[in-house]
Amino acid sequence: MRHFKRGVAAALFGGLGVALAGWPAMLPPARAQAPAAAAPGLVAQGEYVARASDCVACHTAPGGVPFAGGLPFALQMGTIYAPNITPDPQTGIGRYTEAEFARAVREGVRRDGASLYPAMPFPSYARMTDADIHALYVYFMQGVKPVASTVKANSLPWPLSMRWPLIGWRMMFAPSVKDAQAKSARPFDDPVLARGAYLVEGPGHCGACHTPRGITMQEVALTGADGTRFLSGGGVIDGWIPTSLRGENRTGLGRWSEDDIVEFLKTGRIRRGSAFGGMSDAVGHGTQHLTDEDLHAIARYLKSLPPHDTTQTPWRYDATLATALHAGDLSARGARTYVDNCAACHRTDGQGYPTVFPPLAGNPVVMDKAPDSLIHIVLTGDILRATHQAPSAFVMPGFATRLSDEKVADVVSFIRKAWGNDAAPATAQDVARVRKALPRTEGDAAVPLN
Template sequence: MKYGLFTRAAFFGVAALLAGSVSELRAEDMSALIAQGKYVAEASDCSACHTVRGRGEFAGGMEFKLPIGSLYSSNITPDPTHGIGAYSEAEFSRAVREGVRRDGASLYPAMPFPSYARMSDGDLHALYVYFMKGVQPVALAVPPNSIPWPLSIRLPMTIWRAVFSPSVVAAQKDVNRPLRDDEIERGAYLVEGPGHCGACHSPRGMALQEKALSNSNGSLFLSGGAAIDGFVPTSLRQDQRTGLAGWSEDDIVQFLATGRNRRGEAFGGMTDAIFHGTQHLTDADLHAMARYLLSLQPHQPTLSAWHYDPSAANALQAGDASAQGAKVYVDHCEACHRSDGRGYAPAFPPLAGNPVLMSADPASLVHVVQSGAVLPGMTKAPSAFAMPAYSGILSSQQIADVVTFIRKAWGNNAAPVTAAMVEELRKSAPESAIKKGIIPLN
């Protein structure tokens, strides 16, 4: 495949499989394939869902709370009983790209197989070798899913897959569509395929299917998703105010590599994706992803551009905190985010012009104020930063007031938030990734 992470080692690996088995690979080819498969696993963000602290790497057990109940990620270590050690490469590929287990049962689409269907044969081969030969087996069963009958019956998932998940042939054909240049084509492969960015950043339909699986399906792709663990994924298209309009290629690369840049910081599930995934990618691949995202036309082309309004800053600097929420902001937020809302990036993100704050859905901002946030150290940015949780310090009315102030000030001009909205969101306040054991605090 043109866009796979497929190299000479993978070629010899396929030849060995045709002749016999993975065990017949030469040591140097095996080592190269394992390294390549590890890179594919990082690009695919496997660890974020399949690694829970205290269970061992890739031993599964991550809980996903869905409208139909809770399900737990699989053990994908090569343990033959509790993991995938008994899977052939063909069975492994079918599970990853088609959502079908070794026993023929359908996987739930919490596993992003509709995106992984786009992955190349070479990448799947390297990934298989890595999980079979480069990962330690862990003999741990995962908790049973708590989805009540009859919703627990997997047979209807066969219909779901037929209707909403592309065939591998169709997905591969779309992967090979011509784009502007090779770099953008590479970025499209990474974003739409292994990176499965649309799984969070694209809207879903009534059957929880992604409404668009690639940009060839239209501008709904990456136009912003529904809340996940309380946080609302933003648009990754060139939408003004709520998307990446105004972000440069270097802004996107820095964000994917470190979780922070001059325009904002990662939180929620995006922190997991960067910590376990994109921070490990090469600069060339990060630039390819950035160039592809910059090529996406806005989903809402009529949105006006954000322009800085100094009125709120002027009032605060003159000692006037009479606006709704301004006093709470001065007491609890101004020290890090400044009276002008520009923050001290990349340590403390700007609030002025931040796409998250101008979203129609204020849930992300409310949850960050309520529950706090931690940005762990990354390889290229080893410092960790934390924002305290204010749910035990501020009332629902105070949180509503300060969120309303932030969403209105400095030209943000987003809709106000009420105490009733904060109370409702408090019921679904997310648990931090640090507490869940997804991300270690360095």
């Protein structure tokens, strides 16, 4: 999840200068007071909300103490660092009152009145209920150990170091709490759907990655009531393209069942594919900790979203190329590279060995309009991370040093064409572009120990 926020921040600063209608923030009265010890149930409830909101992803440095901040967001023009949100009074949020805390989370305003960078997904958090915010606050104050740790100062040059222009952005693109909550309270046929909508649109902030953004980097839709562009697939983040979570047959969740989605969010691996890229973190930090009821609510809600792209023909398995490979015919573009490098795990028939090695046949990531994610994973490989219910991690090796841009384009084109996938081919230029834009490091991913 943290990958996308870096991407958003980078893009935001790229496009800044638009929408600068600023006025001074109103400072709330400072009345910090230690909350009275709450029932342990409330702390646990708040921890659950923190999981659902995936706070830890951004507010923890690689190898650092959870929530002590320090995760760098390396931008072209400088670096910003996620703040320490442990209850340390000096370096963390220990002096925040609940009202100040709520305002920061839901409205993007710091205790001193300065605006938060929209790497913080407050446009989604805006719809979080008072009860959830209360539990979250109690958890951070009582369930998280204070850690005295001063996060490095941001190294942005003036004028980008000024936060006041962000006020305008907030005014234009972040909903008010009242409006957001009102929208979340829209009628649903089924209370499960209502719960799912709340989790997806609110704490889960799925749209932060999976909804396209406008030129000024705001999500073009924040809820399912804002049209079919909501969750219709996001822009490139660290070289990964978040897929559509709507009902597209080929590139969305059209062929996934409710149970598929639940299992995927719990274990990161199902018969239809495995989590990688930014989604690994989302499953690892967040969704695997949610209850079955909430996961079903999320899945049922996602299944209720009709496709944005209504032109897709249903995917059907086509054995032509697999049959050719079986017969030793490697004449198709990329076929030999595929057999030599990919087939041991993903099989010549593209079916893989789910849930260990994912299928490529019919996999929505593979058929995405843009080949970037597929190119990226061929170049760098990735890790299917262990979860509590699926304790094995699986590592795909990267081929960046072994395959030229042409070879990667060939094999990606083969995968996108074979087995009924029929997606547009990739070019060597595509590969060169993705290769150039790869993050210098692939995060803080520890090497799995199985």
